Amino acid sequence: MWRRSVDWEALDWMTKNCSFASLETLNMGLHGVSMALKPSTLVEFLWSLPPLKGLILTGETDPRQFKDWIRHHAPTLRRLALEPEESCNSAFDLEHLMILAETSLPLLERLSINIKRTKGNSDEVSIYKMFGSMPKLQSIVLKLDCSDWSGVLSRREKHQSPSDETYSLAVPEDSIVDFWQRIWATDTRLDAHVRSLHIRDALINSAVDAKLAQAIFFTIQNGKPARSLPLERLEIRPHGGCDFGRPLFRFSADWSAVMQHIERSWLVQRRYPGLGSSLLTVNQLPAERLGKKCRLPKNLKTQAEAVFRKVWSVPAGAEGDWQKDWHSFPLAV
Structure with a gap:
């Protein structure tokens, strides 16, 4: 689903008009799309979805928005991949991730x-x-x-x-x-x-x-x-x-x-x-x-x-x- 690039107008329209009740995994690329144009759109879209088992966001994701949507999907996530494009604010630091001290991801098995x-x-x-x-x-x-x-x-x-x-x-x-x-x-x-x-x-x-x-x-x-x-x-x-x-x-x-x-x-x-070996x-x-x-x-x-x-x-x-x-x-x- 949108592995290469998202259409922001379509994303905004679907947030307001569509239901994805059966969706379990979302793989969305944000390449070439400036988050600064309408940064709230991604957060609103992720909140409109049912809690996901798998979420892969690549491209121009903003670590500062992580706290705004992770709670909604945290209880069910088994795979989470956040792979932003390299830029001055693309990496997660401790401040961005402090939300994890308050939000449990009890089922998460794979993280990127x-x-x-x-x-x-x-x-x-x-x-x-x-x-x-x-x-x-x-x-x-x-x-x-x-x-x-x-x-x-x-x-x-x-x-x-x-x-x-x-x-x-x-x-x-x-x-x-x-x-x-x-x-x-x-x-x-x-x-x-x-x-x-x-x-x-x-x-x-x-x-x-x-x-x-x-x-x-x-x-x-x-x-x-x-x-x-x-x-x-x-x-x-x-x-x-x-x-x-x-x-x-x-x-x-x-x-x-x-x-x-x-x-x-x-x-x-x-x-x-799988055997618990320390080697x-x-x-x-x-x-x-x-x-x-x-x-x-x-x-x-x-x-x-x-x-x-x-x-x-x-x-x-x-x-x-x-x-x-x-x-x-x-x-x-």
Whole structure:
């Protein structure tokens, strides 16, 4: 049903004039349709339907509307897929999902959702624990949004000093604070600035290895209430590590290559599904990254190396190989 694109006028008409009393599953694509034109239409339509067993919304869905309709379908949902197009407000954060602390999804078995990666902090961990509170949830596809639009400032919000434009990563830093404040790229049309600290955070968010994938699995599993079904399958797909706003900044090929290398997708699942075994298999999945695959440089350029080594230092006794020296960072306890 409307897998490619919805007709908003038809949707509004059906909300007011139709009954779908026998409908159990809705698969609706919102591609190419601006939610801002009439954001209430989707919510009104979902409320006009009977409580569904399956709901798949792809495209231009707005996480801020989640709280406005989830209660209506929560008691009956067995499958929920919320896969918005990538944009500055397409990912779910803890604020968007707090409604789940008050709304039970007792029958939900399969979940696919795009959440904001926040360096594994307490907010991100709270989201994983919230998923664990769903007693029958056994399969999850997590898209981890690593993008960062905080460097995109309007002219009214611009607070950089006149000397900002003269910063150079090539000169020795006076302090670690000054180093992280140095500008990497500027788009004068948007008054947008990407500083070293944005690169640092993107590296931390994008670095997803097998250890982190397992940690996320166990965080969700450990949130399970007594007598609930165990988590059987977790698919993790990070994306957006080099997205600092539109139009895209022109970075050196080094950063595209680094993000491509560390932004890894994983499938974590129980070795013997359905038997309650604690043994897991962890397999790397092919990347879903769009565009041309970058060739990995043997050595990073001096400016990129400076930032990379602030995040991951050369191991003691080693010569230093950026392709091997990276690792994920632990989740907040």
